[in-house]
Amino acid sequence: MRVLILGGDGYLGWPTAMYFSARGHEVTVVDNFAKRQWEFEHRVAGWKEVTGRSIELRVRDICNHRAVYTLLEEVQPQAIIHYAEQPSAPYSMQTRRTAVHTQTNNLEGTLNLLFAMQRHTPDAHLVKLGTMGEYGTPNIDIEEGYITITHNGRTDTLPFPKQPGSFYHLSKVHDSHNIAFACRLWGLAATDLNQGVVYGLDTDESLMDPRFRTSFHYDHVFGTVLNRFLVQAAAKLPLTVYGAGGQTRGFLNIRDTLQCVELSVLNPAKSREYRVFNQFTEQFSVLQLAAMVQAAGARAGLDVRIERLPNPRVELEAHYYNAKHSKLTDLGLKPVLLTDDVIDSMLATVCAHSANVRLDTIQPTIKWVGGATKPPSAHRTASEWAGDDGAGEIIPLETT
Amino acid sequence: MRVLILGGDGYLGWPTAMYFSARGHEVTVVDNFAKRQWEFEHRVAGWKEVTGRSIELRVRDICNHRAVYTLLEEVQPQAIIHYAEQPSAPYSMQTRRTAVHTQTNNLEGTLNLLFAMQRHTPDAHLVKLGTMGEYGTPNIDIEEGYITITHNGRTDTLPFPKQPGSFYHLSKVHDSHNIAFACRLWGLAATDLNQGVVYGLDTDESLMDPRFRTSFHYDHVFGTVLNRFLVQAAAKLPLTVYGAGGQTRGFLNIRDTLQCVELSVLNPAKSREYRVFNQFTEQFSVLQLAAMVQAAGARAGLDVRIERLPNPRVELEAHYYNAKHSKLTDLGLKPVLLTDDVIDSMLATVCAHSANVRLDTIQPTIKWVGGATKPPSAHRTASEWAGDDGAGEIIPLETT
Numbered sequence: 001m002r003v004l005i006l007g008g009d010g011y012l013g014w015p016t017a018m019y020f021s022a023r024g025h026e027v028t029v030v031d032n033f034a035k036r037q038w039e040f041e042h043r044v045a046g047w048k049e050v051t052g053r054s055i056e057l058r059v060r061d062i063c064n065h066r067a068v069y070t071l072l073e074e075v076q077p078q079a080i081i082h083y084a085e086q087p088s089a090p091y092s093m094q095t096r097r098t099a100v101h102t103q104t105n106n107l108e109g110t111l112n113l114l115f116a117m118q119r120h121t122p123d124a125h126l127v128k129l130g131t132m133g134e135y136g137t138p139n140i141d142i143e144e145g146y147i148t149i150t151h152n153g154r155t156d157t158l159p160f161p162k163q164p165g166s167f168y169h170l171s172k173v174h175d176s177h178n179i180a181f182a183c184r185l186w187g188l189a190a191t192d193l194n195q196g197v198v199y200g201l202d203t204d205e206s207l208m209d210p211r212f213r214t215s216f217h218y219d220h221v222f223g224t225v226l227n228r229f230l231v232q233a234a235a236k237l238p239l240t241v242y243g244a245g246g247q248t249r250g251f252l253n254i255r256d257t258l259q260c261v262e263l264s265v266l267n268p269a270k271s272r273e274y275r276v277f278n279q280f281t282e283q284f285s286v287l288q289l290a291a292m293v294q295a296a297g298a299r300a301g302l303d304v305r306i307e308r309l310p311n312p313r314v315e316l317e318a319h320y321y322n323a324k325h326s327k328l329t330d331l332g333l334k335p336v337l338l339t340d341d342v343i344d345s346m347l348a349t350v351c352a353h354s355a356n357v358r359l360d361t362i363q364p365t366i367k368w369v370g371g372a373t374k375p376p377s378a379h380r381t382a383s384e385w386a387g388d389d390g391a392g393e394i395i396p397l398e399t400t
Numbered sequence: 401m402r403v404l405i406l407g408g409d410g411y412l413g414w415p416t417a418m419y420f421s422a423r424g425h426e427v428t429v430v431d432n433f434a435k436r437q438w439e440f441e442h443r444v445a446g447w448k449e450v451t452g453r454s455i456e457l458r459v460r461d462i463c464n465h466r467a468v469y470t471l472l473e474e475v476q477p478q479a480i481i482h483y484a485e486q487p488s489a490p491y492s493m494q495t496r497r498t499a500v501h502t503q504t505n506n507l508e509g510t511l512n513l514l515f516a517m518q519r520h521t522p523d524a525h526l527v528k529l530g531t532m533g534e535y536g537t538p539n540i541d542i543e544e545g546y547i548t549i550t551h552n553g554r555t556d557t558l559p560f561p562k563q564p565g566s567f568y569h570l571s572k573v574h575d576s577h578n579i580a581f582a583c584r585l586w587g588l589a590a591t592d593l594n595q596g597v598v599y600g601l602d603t604d605e606s607l608m609d610p611r612f613r614t615s616f617h618y619d620h621v622f623g624t625v626l627n628r629f630l631v632q633a634a635a636k637l638p639l640t641v642y643g644a645g646g647q648t649r650g651f652l653n654i655r656d657t658l659q660c661v662e663l664s665v666l667n668p669a670k671s672r673e674y675r676v677f678n679q680f681t682e683q684f685s686v687l688q689l690a691a692m693v694q695a696a697g698a699r700a701g702l703d704v705r706i707e708r709l710p711n712p713r714v715e716l717e718a719h720y721y722n723a724k725h726s727k728l729t730d731l732g733l734k735p736v737l738l739t740d741d742v743i744d745s746m747l748a749t750v751c752a753h754s755a756n757v758r759l760d761t762i763q764p765t766i767k768w769v770g771g772a773t774k775p776p777s778a779h780r781t782a783s784e785w786a787g788d789d790g791a792g793e794i795i796p797l798e799t800t
Contacts, residue, residue, distance in 0.1 A: 065496060096465060096515040103511065104504050107574075111503065111567075115496040139556035140549060147561075149540060149549055154720070156539035158561035161547075162577065167511075170581055174507075174574040177562065181570055185714050185768060314585050320554070368585060 002026045003265060004075055004124075006062060006113070007083030009040050011215045012129070012198070012257055016081060018205030018212065019258045020265075021053045028056045028075050030084070046211040062109040065116070072120040079265040080117070082128045084109055085171070089133070090221045090312075090364070092168035094372040099167040106171040107178070114182040125268035126179070126190040127261060132250050132280060132323060134173050134194060136163030137316050142323035145192065145276020160276075165315050166368070176276075183274040190273070191264045195257065196250030196280025199226035199338075201349055203255055214254075219361035225286060226251065226338075228362060229293040230347050233304045234354040237362070239294065243311030245287035246318035250280025250325065253336040263331040278325040281335035296343040300351070314368040402426045403665060404475055404524075406462060406513070407483030409440050412529070412598070412657055414614050416481060418605030419658045420665075421453045428456045428475050430484065446611040462509040465516070472520040479665040480517070482528045484509055485571070489533070490621045490712075490764070492568035494772040499567035506571040507578070514582040525668035526579070526590040527661060532650050532680060532723060534573050534594060536563030537716050542723035545592065545676020560676075565715050566768070576676075583674040590673070591664045595657065596650030596680025599626035599738075601749055603655055614654075619761035625686060626651065626738075628762060629693040630747050633704045634754040637762070639694065643711030645687035646718035650680025650725065653736040663731040678725040681735035696743040700751070714768040 003020050007013045008029025021027045031040065037059055044055050056075075060067045062084050072080075085106040086092070092102035110128070117124055135142045138161070148157045159180065162173045179190050206212045217223040218231040229239045252260075260279045269275040284292075290306045297304030311317060329335075336342065366372050403420050407413045408429025421427045431440070437459055444455050456475075460467045462484050472480075485506040486492065492502035510528070517524055535542045538561070548557045559580065562573045579590050606612045617623040618631040629639045652660075660679045669675040684692075690706045697704030711717060729735075736742065766772045 065500075096512065099515070100465075100508050100511050103507055103574075103578075107503055107507070108500050111500050112496065115499070138558055140551040140554045140558075143551075147549070147551065149547070149551075149561075151540040151543075151547065151549075154540045158538055158540075159563065161549075161558035161561055163559065164577065164581065167578075167581070170574075170577050173577050174503075174570075177564065177570050177573050178503075178567075181564065181567075 001079060001265070002075065002077050003028070003079045003081065004071075004077030005029045005081045005083070007031060007085070010083050010087075011217060012254065013081075013083045014043070014212075014214050015203040015206055015254060016083075016258055016261055017055055018047065019203065019262065021047070021055055022051070022205055023262075028058065028077065030058050030060050030062070030071065043211050046209055050209050062112055063105060065112040068112045068116040069119060072116045072124075076121060077124050079125045079127060079268070080113070080121075081261055081265070082110070082113065082126060085129070085175075086168065088222050089166035089168040090366040092166050092171070093368050094366050102168050103171045103174065107174050110175045111178060114179065114188065117188055118182070118186045122186065122188065123271070124189075125265065126188065127264045128175065128179060128190060128192050130176055130192045130194045130276070131169060131172050132194050132196045132278060133166070133169040134162050134164050134176060135160060135323070136165055137248075137319040137321055138163065139320050142278070142321075144278045144324055144327050145194070165313070180274040183272055187271045189269040189271050191269050191275045191277060193260060193264065193277050193279040196252050196278075197224045197226070198252060198254050198257055199224060199346070200254035201346060203258060219358070220364040221361075221366065226289055226293070229290060230350045231354075231357055232362065233293050233297045233302055233347060234351040235357050235359060236302065237359070238305040238307035239290045240307055240309045240362070241286055241290050242309055242313065242364070244317035245290065245308070246285050247315060248283055248285045248319065248321035250278065250323055251282055251284055251338065252280045253338070253342070255336045256281055256333065259333055260328050263328055263333060267331050277327045278323055279328060280323070280325055281333075282338060283321060283323065284338075292338070292343060293347070296340065296347050299340070299344060300347055309364070312364045312367045401479060401665070402475065402477050403428070403479045403481065404471075404477030405429045405481045405483070407431060407485070410483055410487075410615065412614075412654065413483045414443070414612075415603040415606055415654060416483075416658055416661055417455055418447060418612065419603060419662065421447070421455055422451065422605055423662075428458065428477065430458050430460050430462070430471065443611050446609055450609050462512055463505060465512040468512045468516040469519060472516045472524075476521060477524050479525045479527060479668065480513070480521075481661055481665070482510070482513065482526060485529075485575075486568065488622050489566035489568040490766040492566050492571070493768050494766050502568050503571045503574065507574050510575045511578060514579065514588065517588055518582070518586045522586065522588065523671070524589075525665065526588065527664045528575065528579060528590060528592050530572050530576055530592045530594045530676075531569060532594050532596045532678060533566070533569040534562050534564050534576060535560060535723070536565055537648075537719040537721055538563065539720050542678070542721075544678045544724055544727050545594070565713070580674040583672055587671045589669040589671050590675065591669050592674065592676045593660060593664065593679040594676060596652050596678075597624045597626070598652060598654050598657055599624060599746070600654035601746060603658060619758070620764040621761075621766065623762075626689055626693070629690060630750045631754075631757055632762065633693050633697045633702055633747060634750040635757050635759060636702065637759070638705040638707035639690045640707055640709045640762075641686055641690050642709055642713065642764070644717035645690065645708070646685050647715060648683055648685045648719065648721035650678065650683050650723055651738065652680045652682075653738070653742070655736045656681055656733065659733055660728050663728055663733060667731050677727045678723055679728060680723070680725055681733075682738060683721060683723065684738075692738070692743060693747070696740065696747050699740070699744060700747055709764070712764045712767045
C-alpha cells in the first residue's frame with residue numbers, strides 16, 4: 001500500500017515511517033522543517049543502507065495549499081497519516097500570537113489537506129492524530145467519538161461533547177468538526193485517533209541503528225509527563241507534580257501508537273465515514289505515575305523524591321475519568337503495558353544519557369493564566385525568553 | 401452604559417447602534433470597510449442631525465490585534481456586541497480559499513478580541529452572534545447551548561453536540577469553543593446568541609430617515625430565504641425552493657434581534673459564565689414560508705408561483721426539528737411574529753422598490769459539492785466569476 005506520512009520527522013512520524021516500510025508498504029514522509037533537513041536526509045540514507053528499503057522524502061509545509069495539491073497528485077497515497085500540527089498545549093498558551101498561530105496553522109493545514117484529498121485522492125483514507133484532551137474531564141464515561149443520547153423521549157447518536165483545556169486542544173476540536181463535515185460533504189474516509197499521552201523511547205526499528213532514534217521530549221513545552229519524570233529521576237531531581245496530582249489521563253507506549261496507526265490503515269474507514277478511536281491503553285493519575293517512577297528509582301538505587309509545584313494549568317486536579325478504548329482492541333491491538341520491566345528499561349536508557357539532559361528546560365515557565373514568564377533558572381537570559389517565540393525544545397503534562 | 405458594537409455597518413449592526421443610542425446608551429460602532437466609509441460617516445452625521453445623539457465611529461479590522469487592544473483600552477466598553485464576522489455559508493463553500501478565509505478570519509478576529517478583553521476590559525460583557533446552524537438537525541430536541549446527559553448511571557451537563565453544515569457554520573462552532581474556554585480560563589463573561597434566520601427591513605430607528613435604512617440581502621450569497629422570496633414575488637419570479645423544502649429552521653424579525661441583544665446587554669452574563677441563548681421566535685419549513693409568501697402575493701394581486709431547484713446544499717430536506725428558545729422569553733422578549741400583516745407590509749415595501757432588484761444575484765451559483773460555478777444568466781461575464789473572490793453581494797437559505 002502507498003502510505004503518506006505528514007509530519008514524518010517527528011517523535012511519532014519517523015518511527016511510523018520505518019514501521020510501515022519494514023512491513024513492505026510504499027512510504028512517503030513529509031515535513032516542513034528547515035534546519036533539520038540534513039539530519040533527516042542522513043537518517044533516510046541510513047535506513048536505505050541498513051535495510052535496503054527506500055523512503056521517499058519531500059520537504060513541504062501543508063499550509064502552502066499548492067504544495068499539498070501537487071503532493072497528493074504526484075504520490076497518489078492510499079493512506080495519509082497526519083501528524084503535521086503544532087503539538088504543544090503550553091506553546092499555545094504562551095501569548096496571543098502562539099494561540100492564534102497554533103489554531104490557524106493547524107486548521108489551515110488540515111483544511112488544505114481535505115481540499116487536496118477531495119481534488120486528487122478522494123478514495124484515500126485519512127488517519128488524523130487527535131487527542132483525548134478534546135473531551136476534557138466530563139463527569140460521565142467518555143465514549144469513542146460519539147454518544148447515544150435519549151432526551152425527551154427521542155434518541156440520536158451525536159458527536160461526544162468537547163471541553164478542551166488549551167488553545168492547542170481547541171485546535172484539535174476545530175479539526176475534528178472540519179474533518180467530520182468533509183466526510184459527510186465529499187464522501188471522504190477518515191479515522192481520528194484521539195490519542196492519550198505517549199511515553200517511551202524505542203521501537204523495533206529505532207533500535208536498529210543510533211541514527212534511527214526518534215526525538216525524546218521531557219521539557220516543559222513539548223515533553224510528556226512520564227518522560228519528564230524519568231529524566232528528573234535520572235538527573236536526581238524531584239519529580240514535579242503540578243497541583244494535587246489527581247489529574248487522570250489515558251497513556252500509551254510509543255510502540256502502541258505505531259500498532260494503532262497500522263491497525264487503522266489496514267482496516268480503513270469507509271467513504272463518508274468519520275471514525276473516532278480513543279487511542280490509549282491504560283489510565284493513570286499523575287501521582288500514580290510519580291509513585292511508579294519513584295519505585296523504579298528505588299529498584300535502580302536512586303532516591304527519588306516527589307515535589308508539588310503550583311499547577312501552571314487551569315484544570316481539575318481531582319475528577320471522575322473513565323474513557324472507553326475498545327475499538328482498537330477489537331481490531332487486534334496487543335498493548336505494551338506500563339509494567340515494572342518497561343519502566344525499569346526506560347529509566348536505564350535515560351540514566352545512560354543523563355549527561356545530555358538540559359535541566360533548564362524542565363521547569364514550567366508558561367502559565368495558563370498569564371502566559372510565558374521568565375524561567376526560574378539563570379541558564380537562559382531574559383531576552384532569550386522575552387520573544388513571542390521563546391519555546392525551543394521545552395513541556396508538562398499531556399500535550400497530545 | 402458604554403456599548404461597543406463590532407460590525408456596526410452591517411444589516412444588524414447599524415440598527416443595533418441606533419436602537420441603543422435611542423435609549424440613551426453611549427454607543428461605539430466598529431467596522432473594517434473601506435469603500436463604505438463615506439456612506440457610513442454620512443449616516444452617522446444624519447443620525448446626529450435628526451436625533452441630536454452622537455455615535456462614535458472607528459474604522460478598524462479586528463484581525464489586527466493591536467487595533468483591538470487599543471480600541472478596548474480607549475473605549476473601555478461595558479458591553480461588546482460582536483457581529484464582525486464573515487456571515488455567509490455560500491461564500492464559505494465557494495472555494496478552498498473562501499473556506500480557509502472564513503475560518504481564519506472569524507477565528508482570529510474573535511481570538512484577538514478575547515485576548516484584548518482579558519488585557520483591557522476583563523469585566524466587559526461579550527455578546528457574540530452565533531447561529532442556530534451550529535446545532536445542525538439532530539433527531540432530538542435542541543437545547544440552549546447545554547444538555548444534561550445521563551449515561552451509564554452518571555449525569556453531567558455538557559455542551560450540546562454540534563453538527564454544522566458549512567465551513568461558515570463550522571467557524572461559529574470553533575468560536576463557541578474558544579469563547580467558552582476564555583470564560584473558564586480568564587473569568588470573562590459572554591453571551592452567545594445562536595440566532596435563527598433573520599428577515600425584515602425596518603426598525604423604528606431606520607424608518608426615521610431614508611439615510612438610516614440598513615442593507616437588505618436577498619441574493620444567493622448573503623441573502624436569507626424569506627427576504628429572497630419577497631423579492632422574487634415582487635419581481636414576478638417564481639419562489640425558488642431548494643430540494644424538497646422540508647428544511648426547518650428558526651426565524652426571527654430584525655426587530656427581535658435588537659430586542660434580544662438589548663435583553664442580553666441589560667441582563668449580562670456573570671464572570672466565568674458562557675451563556676447560550678437560542679435567538680429565534682418561530683420555526684418554519686422552507687415550503688411553509690413559500691406558501692405564506694404565495695398567499696401574501698395573492699392578497700396583493702400577484703400571481704406567485706413556487707418552483708423547485710436542485711438543492712445546492714448538502715443537508716437533510718425533511719427532518720425532526722424542535723429547538724428550545726425560552727431563555728430570551730424569560731428575560732422579557734415580546735416577539736414580533738410573522739403574521740399576515742407583517743408579511744403584507746414587507747411585500748409592499750419590496751414591491752415599491754422592485755425596480756432596484758438585481759435579478760442576476762438571486763440564482764444560486766455556489767454548490768456545497770463543487771463550489772462556485774458560472775451563473776446561469778449573462779448579466780455577469782465569466783471572468784467576473786472565475787476569480788476566487790467572485791462573491792459581491794450575492795445567497796440562499798439560512799446564513800446566520
